[in-house]
Amino acid sequence: MAKDHETLTASQFGAHAQAYVASSVHASGDDLEAIAALAAREKPARALDLGTGGGHVAYKLAQAARAVVAVDLSADMLASVTAEAKRRRLGNIETAQASAEKLPFRDADFDFLASRFSAHHWRDARQGLSEARRVLRSGAPAFFIDIVGPREVAFDTHLQTVELLRDASHVRDYSWGEWRDMLKHAGFDVIVESSWRLRMDFAVWTRRIGTPPPLAEAIRLLQEKADDATRARFAIEDDGSFWLDAAMFEARAV
Numbered sequence: 001m002a003k004d005h006e007t008l009t010a011s012q013f014g015a016h017a018q019a020y021v022a023s024s025v026h027a028s029g030d031d032l033e034a035i036a037a038l039a040a041r042e043k044p045a046r047a048l049d050l051g052t053g054g055g056h057v058a059y060k061l062a063q064a065a066r067a068v069v070a071v072d073l074s075a076d077m078l079a080s081v082t083a084e085a086k087r088r089r090l091g092n093i094e095t096a097q098a099s100a101e102k103l104p105f106r107d108a109d110f111d112f113l114a115s116r117f118s119a120h121h122w123r124d125a126r127q128g129l130s131e132a133r134r135v136l137r138s139g140a141p142a143f144f145i146d147i148v149g150p151r152e153v154a155f156d157t158h159l160q161t162v163e164l165l166r167d168a169s170h171v172r173d174y175s176w177g178e179w180r181d182m183l184k185h186a187g188f189d190v191i192v193e194s195s196w197r198l199r200m201d202f203a204v205w206t207r208r209i210g211t212p213p214p215l216a217e218a219i220r221l222l223q224e225k226a227d228d229a230t231r232a233r234f235a236i237e238d239d240g241s242f243w244l245d246a247a248m249f250e251a252r253a254v
Helices: 005-014 017-022 030-042 056-061 075-087 125-134 153-166 176-186 202-209 213-225 228-233
Strands: 046-050 067-072 093-097 112-116 141-147 188-200 242-253
Touching (some): 030 056, 030 141, 046 056, 056 075, 176 242
Parallel strands (some): 112 141
Antiparallel strands (some): 141 242
8 A cells, every 4th residue: 555754654653652652762861851951941932842752852841831832743642642741730732743844833933942853754854954943933942853874874874774674764864964964954053962872772672663573683684794893883782782873953043
């Protein structure tokens, strides 16, 4: 059956929405605390969590913002976020089902934006970032957090292949250079960049998104056949667990 990228992404994540709400990888991190700290200082009137997933950015923003809008392609994911917000007694979170490339909001509708581990699923990241800029008022802060791809072509090929085998909705983990170029083109000034490493527990990583066993086995075979340099670059362990590079871009809308 034919399906477009938006339908594929929504169905891929909708079936596993609760796993992302409960995911410890997504629910914690210094990057989340950085978002919360700046939101506490800025006290935004209306904040946008773009590609909310399990809603962890929205829950942090809700502690400081007057209103938070959590956007995602998956209705099931948004339903889980609504339920979790209710459980936490966060009454200032609303949801909107939309793609990053076509946001249903007016120009300059928000004064704070964060997007965390979402852009690598966007069909057109440049358009998504341009839409992010459009709905932000000038001077407003924005955080963009995601896995970054290696500069070296061979390592990048390995990473993108592993990601796609694990999750059919994966588009690309962009490199540092690609991120800087896209943000500048969209109308953002990057103020602070930071990076860290994330360990992916293979069993948890594949189970969370429901990777079919044959594709999980293909990832393991690819890892086993990788050369020593690739195995070292991703610190691939005996059980298939490995390490990824993550980056955070703190920017301002020009």
